[in-house]
Amino acid sequence: AQSVTQPDIHITVSEGASLELRCNYSYGATPYLFWYVQSPGQGLQLLLKYFSGDTLVQGIKGFEAEFKRSQSSFNLRKPSVHWSDAAEYFCAVGQAGGFKTIFGAGTRLFVKA
Amino acid sequence: EAGVTQFPSHSVIEKGQTVTLRCDPISGHDNLYWYRRVMGKEIKFLLHFVKESKQDESGMPNNRFLAERTGGTYSTLKVQPAELEDSGVYFCASSQGTGPFYEQYFGPGTRLTVT
Numbered sequence: 001a002q003s004v005t006q007p008d009i010h011i012t013v014s015e016g017a018s019l020e021l022r023c024n025y026s027y028g029a030t031p032y033l034f035w036y037v038q039s040p041g042q043g044l045q046l047l048l049k050y051f052s053g054d055t056l057v058q059g060i061k062g063f064e065a066e067f068k069r070s071q072s073s074f075n076l077r078k079p080s081v082h083w084s085d086a087a088e089y090f091c092a093v094g095q096a097g098g099f100k101t102i103f104g105a106g107t108r109l110f111v112k113a
Numbered sequence: 114e115a116g117v118t119q120f121p122s123h124s125v126i127e128k129g130q131t132v133t134l135r136c137d138p139i140s141g142h143d144n145l146y147w148y149r150r151v152m153g154k155e156i157k158f159l160l161h162f163v164k165e166s167k168q169d170e171s172g173m174p175n176n177r178f179l180a181e182r183t184g185g186t187y188s189t190l191k192v193q194p195a196e197l198e199d200s201g202v203y204f205c206a207s208s209q210g211t212g213p214f215y216e217q218y219f220g221p222g223t224r225l226t227v228t
Contacts, residue, residue, distance in 0.1 A: 004155070032213035043117060043219035044156075044204070051213070090156065094213030099144070099168070101217065103156035 002027045004091050006104035013081050014112050021076040021107050023091030032094035033074040034101070035065055039087040047089075050074065061085070086111045115139065117220035119205050125226045131193040134223045138187070138207030145188050146208075146217060147180060151201035159203075162188060163211065174199075195227045 003026045013019050025031055032051050036044040048059025055067040065076045074091060091104040118137045126132050138145045147159040159178070160170035164185035173180070177196070182188040192199055202224050206217040 034213075036219075041221060043221045044206075045219070046216055049213075049216075092156075099146070099161050099211050099213075100158045100172075101146075101148075101213075102158070103148075105153070105155040 002093055002095070002102045004093055004102055004104035006089075006091055006107050008107045009105070010108040010110065012110040012112060015083050016080050019076075019078045019081045019085070019109070021089050021091075021109070023074045023076065023104060024072050025074065025091070025093045026072065027093055031074075033065075033067060034092040034094065035059065035063070035074075035076045036090045036092060036103075037061075037087045038090065038106075044090065047076070081109075081111055083111045083113070085109060117205055117207050117218050119203075119220040119223050121223060122221065123224045123226075125228065126195055127228055128197055129194045131191065132195055132225060134190045134192075134203050134225070136188045136190070136205030136207075136220060138205070139218055142207035142209055142218075143185065144208040144211055144215070144217075145182060146206040147188070147190055148204040148206065149201050150204065150222075151198070156204065159190075161211075168211075192225070195225075197227050200225055200227045 005024045034049045035047040038044045050067045088106045088108045090106045092101045120135045145162040150156045158172040161168045162182045179191045202222040204222045206219045208215040208217045
């Protein structure tokens, strides 16, 4: 069965520091991978997605993610975190030809001054 | 362009009562999805509409949940009777087409608390 694991329930980083949020997936075929962010009171917003091609994908708000097939990972990174990045982040996998999106449990990011 | 809207934003009901959640998708989006997040766990798929037809309701927990999308516009999700384990955040999303190539746009969610 498809699944997504986000090992870190919450992470705290200092403003200006780099960030990496971990995501591992279990999927039998080539996955379609996503990262979403949810800020307080807002819906989930798509940060970036990977379907094929270059394994390093760029997203909005200065985020990037790297697909590593050998490790079944799709970690999200940002070189310098801003206070406004404090939110909850969800990794997700979609099915080719399907419509269900399988989400991880989320990682809540706290940013300290 | 207005995004996906959900009503109410919060609902507190007693066990055994009925609650109806509403979702208004982005205009022109034929695909509408319901998801639920319970107790800070993963967001789980409930069901998918294309226009007014249910394409997949395999994620619906049990027959106390009824989703409708009359006329292929807004959708409602009714829980009757509500149980304590139904508490959580219910998200609605919409997309222009079906499949991972079509971005799903999410609403802010309805937080349901059953006491």
